[in-house]
Amino acid sequence: MDTLLNEAPCGYFAITDKGLIQSVNQTLLTMLGYDREELLERHIESTMSVANKMFFHTYFYPYIQLYGQVDEMYFSFRTKDGKDLPVLLNGIKRNRDGNAVIDCVALEMRKRIEHEKDIMKTKQQLEVLYQQTNEANHRLELLHAQYEKKQQELMELNERLEALASTDPLTGLKNRRYFQEQLQKYTELSEQTEAAFSLCIADIDRFKSINDTYGHPVGDLVLTRLAQLLQEQSPAEAVVARFGGEEFVILLPGLDQEQxxxxxxxxxxxxxxxPLGDLRITISIGAATFAAADTELSLLQQADQALYHSKNNGRNRVTHYRD
Incomplete structure (x- = not known):
């Protein structure tokens, strides 16, 4: 970590999708009272109270998975000596070296906010419960068990939200957003390792006439059945996604032009x-294979030009950009 970031006037940390701390600057370490070795590879929730863990799961994770970033979230960490540290938290999800990383900045706040008041109220209630009789301790254990259950439910909800954010609701394939993330991943990988990968864009021939003749419900059924067929015909490592309308894209890692x-x-x-029900359809396909000078945009443009050539030369055919 460079000196400017390490000594920046705000706290910085980076975590994995699972919440493990990968990097932290000296400013945040000083704010929390920890040494660097005490936090690296630990879960970020180890710096939070029980109430703040719930708040973190309820707001931070869902927002970062759905929108890719969190802006100006009022939050509190727990310092090493057990004090609350109110901060303004910003986070953004990035893809670094093929892995998802969440970069976060924490700015210490002087005034407590309404969320902190709720957290302090919960903290005080928990402290009272811990100081009461064995019966109260038993009730606290029950509350803790309920919390663990709710936490597990929230984690499962976060996983479902992440899946929904990357899935096309009609066909069940991956959506355009997920495809673009994977295209970026394989482009960067090929730039580093020269590993081969190719891209296909498939378009249903005369799809508008299907909608006009049979109606959109039949058109939706055709899209769904074709999506299933493309998935069945693809190798396990391929990424099959709906690009939009009647267009589908397939990322083919490891495949050169001929393959x-x-x-x-x-x-x-x-x-x-x-046969797709009572209908038979055809598709036109444009293909492109990554080369050293290519970018994500140029590869898409090449496959799209090849598709255009297939469409203008009779449809129901395959064209590779280099041909």
Whole structure:
């Protein structure tokens, strides 16, 4: 960590998707009263009270998974000597070296806010319960068990929210956002390792006439059945996503130009020979293979140009950009 970031006038830390601390600057260490070795690889929730863990799960995780960032969240950490540290928390989810990382900045606040009052009230109630009789201690154990259950439910909810955020609701495939994240990941990987990967864009031929003739419910059924067919024809490591409308995209890690053409032809042939209810449809496909000078945008443009060529040369065919 460079000196400017380490000694910045605000706390900084980076955590994994699972909440493990990967990096922390000296400013935040001083604010919390910890040494660096005491926090690295520990869970971020180890610096929180029970009430703040619940608050963190209820607001921070869902927002970061759904929107990719959290802005101006009022929050409190627990210092090493047990004191509350009110902060203004900002976070953003990034992809670094192929891994999801959440970068956070914490600015110490002088005034307590309404959320902190609620947290302090809960803290005081817990302290009273701990000081009461064995019966009260037993009730606290029951409350703690309920909290653990709620925490597990929240974690499961967060996982479902993350899945919903990356899934197309109609077809069940991954959505455009997820595809773009994976395209960036494989582009960076290929730049570093020269590993081959290819991209296909498939478009249903004359899809508008299906909607116009049979109605949108039948059109939706065609999209759903085709999505299932493309997924079944794809290798396990492929990423199949709905790009929008009647367009689908397939990322094919490890496949060069010749292999990508063969895979695209399998998609085309399987679609042509597989009845979708009472209908038979065809698809046109454009393919492109990553080269050293390519970017995410240029690779998409190449596949799109190849698709345009397939459409203008009779449809129901496969074209690779380099051809």
């Amino acid at each position: 990508a053409l063969a895979a695209a032809e399998r998609y085309r042939a399987a679609t042509e020979t597989t």
